[in-house]
Amino acid sequence: MNAFIMGSGRVASELGTLLDLEGHKVTLLDFELSMFDKLPGKFQGRTMAGDATDEEFLRKAGLKNADAFIALTRDDDRNAMAAQIAKHIFGVPKVICRIYDPPREEFYKTLGLEAISPIMLFARLVKGRLED
Amino acid sequence: MYVVMFGGGEVAYYLSKEFIEGGHEVLIIESDPKKRERLEEALGDITLGGNGCRIQCLEQAGVSRADVFIAATDADEDNLAACQLAQIKYKVPRVLSKLNNPRNRNIFRKLGIENTIDVAALILENMKAQIPAFPLVRLSELEGEDLEVVQVRVTEDSGLGGHALGETRVAFLADASCLARPGETPRGADASTYLEEGDSLICVVAHDMLGRLTSELAGRSD
Numbered sequence: 001m002n003a004f005i006m007g008s009g010r011v012a013s014e015l016g017t018l019l020d021l022e023g024h025k026v027t028l029l030d031f032e033l034s035m036f037d038k039l040p041g042k043f044q045g046r047t048m049a050g051d052a053t054d055e056e057f058l059r060k061a062g063l064k065n066a067d068a069f070i071a072l073t074r075d076d077d078r079n080a081m082a083a084q085i086a087k088h089i090f091g092v093p094k095v096i097c098r099i100y101d102p103p104r105e106e107f108y109k110t111l112g113l114e115a116i117s118p119i120m121l122f123a124r125l126v127k128g129r130l131e132d
Numbered sequence: 133m134y135v136v137m138f139g140g141g142e143v144a145y146y147l148s149k150e151f152i153e154g155g156h157e158v159l160i161i162e163s164d165p166k167k168r169e170r171l172e173e174a175l176g177d178i179t180l181g182g183n184g185c186r187i188q189c190l191e192q193a194g195v196s197r198a199d200v201f202i203a204a205t206d207a208d209e210d211n212l213a214a215c216q217l218a219q220i221k222y223k224v225p226r227v228l229s230k231l232n233n234p235r236n237r238n239i240f241r242k243l244g245i246e247n248t249i250d251v252a253a254l255i256l257e258n259m260k261a262q263i264p265a266f267p268l269v270r271l272s273e274l275e276g277e278d279l280e281v282v283q284v285r286v287t288e289d290s291g292l293g294g295h296a297l298g299e300t301r302v303a304f305l306a307d308a309s310c311l312a313r314p315g316e317t318p319r320g321a322d323a324s325t326y327l328e329e330g331d332s333l334i335c336v337v338a339h340d341m342l343g344r345l346t347s348e349l350a351g352r353s354d
Contacts, residue, residue, distance in 0.1 A: 081208070107187070107220075
């Protein structure tokens with residue numbers, strides 16, 4: 001799989017490393033290369049600096065050949081915009097974005113985006129455990 | 133009309149002033165207390181603190197009864213998110229967005245936000261309008277039609293002077309409707325209208341013909 005991940009935080013780094021160790025082609029995108037300084041040393045994938053809500057940057061990064069795009073920055077609005085560009089402009093088959101705000105997770109799902117709210121995810125998980 | 137704006141900068145200030153003077157109801161969503169204070173000093177109690185991308189805030193603003201929603205922040209991702217919510221979730225009939233990055237025009241359109249205002253392009257066209265050497269100035273866009281109203285100047289380099297309009301390539305690429313000649317009353321233009329240097333034609337042109345018209349007027353035609 002050729003996966004593009006937007007973000008350089010913990011989840012982005014962990015996911016990128018997991019996919020990389022499984023032999024997938026991974027590209028991490030964020031504003032500055034220094035943002036990737038905390039990546040685990042074992043990460044062998046590609047990192048690129050730029051604005052992942054900018055169509056030109058995504059084109060140069062090669063997004064049109066991507067199998068998956070995952071938006072994992074802290075900013076819901078940037079995640080939603082980049083994910084929609086990946087899905088509707090570049091036709092990436094699998095697009096997932098993190099949306100912290102639970103009501104907006106619902107909204108973006110109605111737009112056909114695969115949105116995940118970590119808050120709701122964890123709440124549902126804990127609720128499930130309680131019911132076990 | 134009830135007008136809700138997101139982003140309380142200069143654009144929102146002047147626009148609100150006009151709307152209020154026209155007897156309309158205005159609410160500006162702005163998170164910065166300093167900007168809110170400035171707006172309220174000048175225009176009264178018309179601001180709401182918060183983030184216009186948040187559902188809670190939009191509910192509080194009563195966006196579902198808004199006639200117009202305008203996103204005018206400096207971040208296109210915020211403008212897009214707010215406009216999509218206003219248009220799709222709250223069914224606001226008219227949704228407009230300021231564009232900070234001109235390249236996003238196409239993205240906004242593909243994602244359903246048709247009406248965008250490209251600030252950089254506006255400034256550029258206004259400047260070109262002040263400099264007579266530019267043969268083509270984009271005056272306005274006809275909404276939803278993919279048509280633009282442009283001014284074609286009969287400059288020395290345009291190659292148009294001394295010809296009837298019907299003999300020029302402009303006639304093939306655009307519909308000229310009006311001829312403005314310095315010191316004369318503007319009049320309707322047709323194929324027989326004789327062009328002189330210094331004239332201006334007001335034309336309607338399809339958006340995708342603009343590039344060809346531009347190179348034609350610059351004498352770069354093929």
